[in-house]
Amino acid sequence: AAGVIQSPRHLIKEKRETATLKCYPIPRHDTVYWYQQGPGQDPQFLISFYEKMQSDKGSIPDRFSAQQFSDYHSELNMSSLELGDSALYFCASSLGSQPQHFGDGTRLSIL
């Protein structure tokens, strides 16, 4: 069965650079969620979209923005990257109130 696809799997950036992470939800899922998981920490909710509109906002820094496109894929844009942004970024998708299915994440390393 198709799963949530995230790209890239790994990304290395330097401080003050920008990064774009992509998420392709399971077909027919209408909601996308972004999470940030620091080393040894539980995932922290960043932001979610339902039918291409922002539905909820968590601890997402102002330097980050996200959107969901007409084909339901989502992108997380990160600017002025800081060392503390190094983390695993997960995308999850769901259909309505059904359980969220997680992708394998993008590991972002800031040098």
Add this chain to the structure above:
Amino acid sequence: KNQVEQSPQSLIILEGKNCTLQCNYTVSPFSNLRWYKQDTGRGPVSLTIMTFSENTKSNGRYTATLDADTKQSSLHITASQLSDSASYICVVSEGFQKLVFGTGTRLLVSP
């Protein structure tokens, strides 16, 4: 503050043995409770999901229990296998789809 606490933090067991992981939560309003398995560097994979009215649910060698009165859940793993080595995360849904993550139990199954 809505919280999910898990114990133990880490656990080492011999292959073939059983183990039980605990989860206590204070999340309100409660919608459902899920147990996820997370392999290192991978996205969480759902094992079980229980609503308020369910007090036990099985998925193969995994059996989850829920006591909504005491706000406690457990995940019992029988006849452990080396592939069970992973982090097990208890996640409680606060209202509609807002997830509160526990910090997880890191399980190591030793041959």
